[in-house]
Amino acid sequence: MVDEPYRAFGRLPDESRTLNAPEASDEILIGRIAGGDRLAMHALYARHHVKVFRFVLRLVRNEASAQDLISEVFLDVWRQADRFEGRSAVSTWILAIARFKALSSVRRRKEAELDEEQAEAIEDGADTPDIALQKKDTGEVLRRCLAKLSPDHREIIDLVYYHEKSVEEVAEIVAIPENTVKTRMFYARKKLAELLKEAGVERGWP
Amino acid sequence: MTPNERQELETLLPWHAAGTLGPVDAARVEAALASDQELARHFAIVREEMAETIHLNEALGSPSPRALDRLLAAIDAGPARPPRAPFGARIARLFAALTPQAVAWSAAIAALVIVLQAGVIATMLTGERAGQRRATFETASAPEVAPLPRVSAPAPAPASRGLVTAAVPTSAANGAASHVLVRFAPDASIADITRFLETNKASVVDGPKPGGLYRLRVNAGGKDELASVVATMQASKIVGFVAPE
Numbered sequence: 001m002v003d004e005p006y007r008a009f010g011r012l013p014d015e016s017r018t019l020n021a022p023e024a025s026d027e028i029l030i031g032r033i034a035g036g037d038r039l040a041m042h043a044l045y046a047r048h049h050v051k052v053f054r055f056v057l058r059l060v061r062n063e064a065s066a067q068d069l070i071s072e073v074f075l076d077v078w079r080q081a082d083r084f085e086g087r088s089a090v091s092t093w094i095l096a097i098a099r100f101k102a103l104s105s106v107r108r109r110k111e112a113e114l115d116e117e118q119a120e121a122i123e124d125g126a127d128t129p130d131i132a133l134q135k136k137d138t139g140e141v142l143r144r145c146l147a148k149l150s151p152d153h154r155e156i157i158d159l160v161y162y163h164e165k166s167v168e169e170v171a172e173i174v175a176i177p178e179n180t181v182k183t184r185m186f187y188a189r190k191k192l193a194e195l196l197k198e199a200g201v202e203r204g205w206p
Numbered sequence: 207m208t209p210n211e212r213q214e215l216e217t218l219l220p221w222h223a224a225g226t227l228g229p230v231d232a233a234r235v236e237a238a239l240a241s242d243q244e245l246a247r248h249f250a251i252v253r254e255e256m257a258e259t260i261h262l263n264e265a266l267g268s269p270s271p272r273a274l275d276r277l278l279a280a281i282d283a284g285p286a287r288p289p290r291a292p293f294g295a296r297i298a299r300l301f302a303a304l305t306p307q308a309v310a311w312s313a314a315i316a317a318l319v320i321v322l323q324a325g326v327i328a329t330m331l332t333g334e335r336a337g338q339r340r341a342t343f344e345t346a347s348a349p350e351v352a353p354l355p356r357v358s359a360p361a362p363a364p365a366s367r368g369l370v371t372a373a374v375p376t377s378a379a380n381g382a383a384s385h386v387l388v389r390f391a392p393d394a395s396i397a398d399i400t401r402f403l404e405t406n407k408a409s410v411v412d413g414p415k416p417g418g419l420y421r422l423r424v425n426a427g428g429k430d431e432l433a434s435v436v437a438t439m440q441a442s443k444i445v446g447f448v449a450p451e
Contacts, residue, residue, distance in 0.1 A: 037414050038281065039390060039399075045274060046396050053269040070269050071276040078281055142258040161259035166226040182217050189220070192255065205251050 026090035034082035045074050048091060051163060052098050058158055059102035059151065069105060073098045092169045095159070099173055138201055145195035153188035160185055207238065216245065219252045384426050385411070385451040386436060387419045394444035402444055406435060421451065 026047070032040035052073060057066040076097050084093060146157065159165045159173060170185075171178045190206055207215075215238045221227045222235045239246050386408075390399060403409060406424060413420030426432035432450050439448045 032414065035414075037418075038278075038392065039394075039396075039414065039418075041277075041281070043396050045277065049273070050268045053273075054263050054266045057266050058263070067269055067273050068276075070273045071280065074277050075280050075284070078277075079284075139258055139261070142255065143262045146255075146259060146262055157255075157259055158263060160220050160224055160226075161256040162263040164224045164226055166228075167221060169226075185220055186217055189252075189255065203251050205248050 027084075027086055030077075030081050030084050030086075030090055033078060034084070041074070041078055044077065044090075048094055049074065051091075052094055055095060055158065055163065056098050056102045058154060059099065060105055065105055066102075069098070069101050072101055076101070088172055089169065091163075092165065092172050095163065095165075096173045096175075099155075141196065141199050141201055142192075145192055145199060148195055149188060149191060152184065153191055156181070156184050157188050157192075207242075212238070212242070212245070216248060219245075219249050220256070223249065223252045223256045384424055384432070386422050386424055386432075386439065387415075387447075387449050387451050388422055388439065388445055389418050389447040390420070391444050391446045398444045402439075402442055406439055408435075408439075419447070 026044065029040045029044045033044065049070060053066055053070045056069045056073070057063060060066055060069065073094065077094060080097075084090070146154065149157065155174070156170065159170045165173065167178050167181050170181045174181070176184070193203060193205060196203060215235050218227060218231055218235055222232060227235065239249055394402075403422070406422075408422040408424045411421050411423045415421065424432070424435050426435045436448055436450055439445055
């Protein structure tokens with residue numbers, strides 16, 4: 001389900017805000033962007049564009065689309081900065097916009113096109129899980145299995161581990177209840193363990 | 207620890223690994239990890255997953271610089287952002303978002319504040335009149351304020367990426383000025399600006415002001431020193447305008 005990302009974000013606990021000290025300066029930048037300051041836009045872009053690009057790329061699985069979407073995401077940040085209410089971290093707001101745009105883009109494409117692009121767009125030439133296992137490279141097997149997860153599971157694992165988003169922030173971005181965030185993460189990890197087991201890696205969990 | 211509590215803590219392990227738990231939950235998980243070897247082993251698995259997820263994402267590379275070019279072109283070409291709602295509409299929206307109880311309490315508190323304020327003003331007026339009756343003559347001393355120099359207002363922010371040079375506002379006549387007004391070139395990157403500030407031992411204290419001007423503090427004690435700093439800054443390619451304040 002994709003919700004309108006520009007809605008007023010819900011309250012975040014103070015403790016999660018204080019963990020992200022740089023967010024204070026993000027909020028100042030957003031204030032300046034709302035006043036039309038292009039230099040502030042440069043600064044915000046420089047700070048977040050790589051992570052936002054990777055988040056979008058993992059959702060759309062097509063580099064050209066991700067390149068286009070990244071401009072659109074930050075253009076929306078420029079246009080909507082005066083609506084940002086500061087009740088969530090700026091990076092959380094940007095990721096919510098990015099997710100909305102990425103999923104809208106995916107929906108516009110045909111499933112068959114997506115499958116073909118999945119095969120050729122972001123393949124990294126790494127070994128298959130079996131071959132990697134033969135080489136005793138469990139890290140490579142793990143990455144392969146992470147790439148094989150469903151979009152929902154891949155998304156939540158990326159948000160928690162790579163984008164370092166709290167339970168509350170993931171709930172904001174994905175627009176699901178906090179308890180669902182926890183259970184989805186649990187099942188994503190469980191599915192990952194199953195894929196690893198199929199590839200011959202037994203970790204003893206779950 | 208009950209099985210339910212343990213399961214709950216197990217669910218929180220990914221966020222504990224990422225450092226995004228609140229202090230209370232983080233302390234609970236830490237305590238459990240110290241006493242539960244099985245949980246600690248599970249935590250090691252979580253950390254391994256996290257490391258490989260980061261590795262996987264880092265391998266995705268970065269967007270091309272064209273993405274930024276497209277963004278800037280769209281900002282330049284696009285219409286100005288929608289105007290903000292009128293003040294009255296924003297006030298109406300604010301009140302609409304409040305519950306009736308909140309509005310009632312706010313009104314009561316506002317009424318109380320008005321009454322208290324009126325009381326304070328009345329007391330001050332009464333005291334002043336009494337003072338005037340007692341004193342036949344009174345003078346007030348205040349620091350002499352020099353008239354502000356007339357300066358031409360900076361030009362409004364240009365809609366295009368081109369530079370617009372404004373008349374030079376200057377107030378460095380006293381020779382002790384240590385601030386300058388600077389407008390950076392539109393294509394100046396953050397790295398360029400950071401280098402410029404470091405090279406000139408300057409820091410941004412205010413801005414952007416109308417016309418895209420930033421107020422910088424510089425290490426210049428006298429008029430000559432300030433002029434030298436301004437000359438150095440003018441030579442920089444990333445500066446479109448600089449003048450002593």
